[in-house]
Amino acid sequence: MGTTQLEAVPEPKYWHLRTVLTEALDSEFAVGEILPNERDLAARFGVARATLRQALEQLELEGRLQRRRGVGTTVAPPRVGVAVGTEQHAWPGATGDVWQAVDCVLAVPPASVAAVLESAADAPVLTVRRSRVSHGQPVAAELLYVPEASVADLSGIDAPSGAARARAVLRELQRLELESQDSAVELGSARADDAKELDRLPGAPVLVVTTRFLADGRTAALSVATYRADTCRLTFGDAGGVEIHQDPERAAS
Amino acid sequence: MGTTQLEAVPEPKYWHLRTVLTEALDSEFAVGEILPNERDLAARFGVARATLRQALEQLELEGRLQRRRGVGTTVAPPRVGVAVGTEQHAWPGATGDVWQAVDCVLAVPPASVAAVLESAADAPVLTVRRSRVSHGQPVAAELLYVPEASVADLSGIDAPSGAARARAVLRELQRLELESQDSAVELGSARADDAKELDRLPGAPVLVVTTRFLADGRTAALSVATYRADTCRLTFGDAGGVEIHQDPERAAS
DNA sequence: GAGTGGTCTAGACCACGCG
DNA sequence: GCGTGGTCTAGACCACTCA
Numbered sequence: 001m002g003t004t005q006l007e008a009v010p011e012p013k014y015w016h017l018r019t020v021l022t023e024a025l026d027s028e029f030a031v032g033e034i035l036p037n038e039r040d041l042a043a044r045f046g047v048a049r050a051t052l053r054q055a056l057e058q059l060e061l062e063g064r065l066q067r068r069r070g071v072g073t074t075v076a077p078p079r080v081g082v083a084v085g086t087e088q089h090a091w092p093g094a095t096g097d098v099w100q101a102v103d104c105v106l107a108v109p110p111a112s113v114a115a116v117l118e119s120a121a122d123a124p125v126l127t128v129r130r131s132r133v134s135h136g137q138p139v140a141a142e143l144l145y146v147p148e149a150s151v152a153d154l155s156g157i158d159a160p161s162g163a164a165r166a167r168a169v170l171r172e173l174q175r176l177e178l179e180s181q182d183s184a185v186e187l188g189s190a191r192a193d194d195a196k197e198l199d200r201l202p203g204a205p206v207l208v209v210t211t212r213f214l215a216d217g218r219t220a221a222l223s224v225a226t227y228r229a230d231t232c233r234l235t236f237g238d239a240g241g242v243e244i245h246q247d248p249e250r251a252a253s
Numbered sequence: 254m255g256t257t258q259l260e261a262v263p264e265p266k267y268w269h270l271r272t273v274l275t276e277a278l279d280s281e282f283a284v285g286e287i288l289p290n291e292r293d294l295a296a297r298f299g300v301a302r303a304t305l306r307q308a309l310e311q312l313e314l315e316g317r318l319q320r321r322r323g324v325g326t327t328v329a330p331p332r333v334g335v336a337v338g339t340e341q342h343a344w345p346g347a348t349g350d351v352w353q354a355v356d357c358v359l360a361v362p363p364a365s366v367a368a369v370l371e372s373a374a375d376a377p378v379l380t381v382r383r384s385r386v387s388h389g390q391p392v393a394a395e396l397l398y399v400p401e402a403s404v405a406d407l408s409g410i411d412a413p414s415g416a417a418r419a420r421a422v423l424r425e426l427q428r429l430e431l432e433s434q435d436s437a438v439e440l441g442s443a444r445a446d447d448a449k450e451l452d453r454l455p456g457a458p459v460l461v462v463t464t465r466f467l468a469d470g471r472t473a474a475l476s477v478a479t480y481r482a483d484t485c486r487l488t489f490g491d492a493g494g495v496e497i498h499q500d501p502e503r504a505a506s
Numbered sequence: 507g508a509g510t511g512g513t514c515t516a517g518a519c520c521a522c523g524c525g
Numbered sequence: 526g527c528g529t530g531g532t533c534t535a536g537a538c539c540a541c542t543c544a
Contacts, residue, residue: 011445013514014513015455039529047514048514050513050515058456061440067530068530070524070530071529072530079439081437085489183490184334184488185488186460187316188314189314203268205314205458207439229439230440234437234438235436235438236435236437237434266533267532267533292510300534302534303533306512320511322542
C-alpha cells in the first residue's frame with residue numbers, strides 16, 4: 001500500500017529546483033528582470049543557500065541567468081550567435097574581420113602551442129591579442145600566435161609592441177596565401193587575463209576555439225579564441241546557424 | 254610599509270588549489286592513476302572538503318579529471334577529437350556515418366524544434382534516437398527530428414518503432430538530395446535521458462550541436478546532438494583538428 | 507560492509523557595485 | 526554603508542561500487 005509513486009525516484013533537490021526555476025523563467029519573467037536575492041529565494045523554497053546556488057549555477061551555465069556580484073541575478077537574453085565558420089573567422093586581418101587588435105608582443109608560447117607551430121619549445125613567437133565584441137558586449141578574447149617566419153618584414157614599424165604593431169603583423173600576414181584551416185571546439189575555464197577581458201570571474205566556463213591556419217605548406221598562424229560559454233552560440237556552416245534552446249526534460253516519448 | 258606584495262591579490266583558495274593540482278597532474282601523475290580521496294586531499298591541503306571539491310570540479314570541467322561515485326577520482330586521458338565537420342556529421346544515414354540508430358518514435362517535438370521545422374506546434378514528427386561511440390566510450394546522444402514529409406514511403410516497414418524503423422527512416426531520407434547544412438555549438442547540461450546514455454549524472458556539462466539539413470528548399474531534418482563536454486573536442490574543417498590543451502595561467506607576458 | 511563521490515545544511519566572512 | 530553574489534567551513538547523510 002502506501003503512496004503510489006510519490007518520490008519513487010528522489011531526484012536531487014537542486015535539480016528539481018532547476019526545473020521549477022526554468023519553468024518560472026519561461027512563464028513569469030521577462031529578459032533583464034531581476035530575481036529575488038539568493039537568501040530570499042533559498043528561504044522561499046525551504047533549502048539552504050548553497051543548494052539554491054547549485055541550481056542557479058546550472059541555469060547560468062545554460063545561459064538562462066546572469067549573476068553579477070554586488071548587483072544581483074537577472075534573466076539573461078537568448079544567446080547571441082557568433083559565426084566562427086568560414087567567412088568571419090577567416091584569415092586574420094582580412095577585410096571584414098570581426099576582431100579588434102589589442103596588443104602584440106614577442107614571447108615564448110606554451111609548450112602545446114610550440115608543438116603545433118613546430119617551433120623550438122623556447123623559441124619566442126609573435127603573440128597578438130585580439131578581442132571580439134558583439135551587440136556591445138565582449139564575447140571573445142583571442143591569442144594569435146604568429147611565427148616570425150610568417151611575416152616578411154616588420155622593419156617599417158617602430159613600435160616594439162602595442163595595437164599598432166599588432167595591426168602591422170596582421171597586415172604582413174595577409175601577404176601569405178591561405179591554403180586551408182581547421183578548428184576544434186572544447187570546453188575550458190577562463191584564465192585570469194581572459195576572464196578580465198570577458199568581464200567574468202576566473203574559472204568561468206568558456207568555449208575554446210583553436211584554429212590552425214595553413215599557408216606555404218606549414219602552420220602560418222595559430223589562433224586560440226576564448227568565447228563566453230554563457231552568452232555565446234557558435235555557428236558554423238552555410239547559413240546563420242540554427243536557433244534552438246534546450247527544453248527542460250522534454251524527451252521523445 | 255609592511256609586507257611588500259604578499260597576498261596583494263588574494264585569489265580564491267579553490268583557484269589556487271586548481272593551479273597546484275594542475276601542476277601536480279602534469280608532473281606527478283599518469284593517465285588513469287587514482288588520486289587520494291577527497292577527504293584526504295582536503296586534509297592534506299588544509300581546506301574544507303567543499304573547497305577541495307570546487308577545485309576538482311574545475312579540473313573535471315577542463316577534462317583533466319574523471320570522478321565516479323563509489324570508485325574514485327582518476328586522471329583523465331586527453332580529450333578525444335570527434336569530427337562534426339563536413340564529412341562525418343553528414344547527411345544522416347549516408348555511408349560512413351558514425352552514428353548508430355537506437356530507436357524511432359512518432360512524437361510531438363519541443364516547441365523550439367517545431368519552430369525550426371516550420372511545422373505546427375502540436376504536429377508529431379519522426380524522432381530518431383542515435384548514439385555515437387568513440388574509442389569504446391559513448392561520446393554523444395542525438396535526437397534527429399524528421400518531418401514525415403521528408404520520407405516518401407515507410408509502408409514497407411511493419412515495425413512501428415525500434416531500431417529497424419529508425420534505419421528505415423534514415424534510408425528513406427537518403428533519397429533526398431542534401432542542399433546545405435548549418436550547425437551551431439553551445440554549452441548545455443545533460444537532461445536525465447541523455448545523461449544516462451552518456452554515463453554521466455544529470456546536469457553534466459555537454460556541448461550541444463544543432464544541425465539543420467536543407468533539402469528541397471526546406472528543412473528536411475534537424476539534429477540535436479549532445480556531446481560529453483569533459484571528454485570531447487569537436488573538430489571542424491579540412492584536417493583532423495588541432496591538439497591544444499589550455500595551460501594554467503600562461504599568458505603572453 | 508567499507509569506502510568512494512554526491513548532496514545538503516546553517517552558519518560565517520569577504521569583495522564588489524551603487525547610492 | 527548597505528545589499529548583492531562569491532568564498533569557505535565543519536559537519537551530516539545518501540547513493541553507489543566493489544570486494
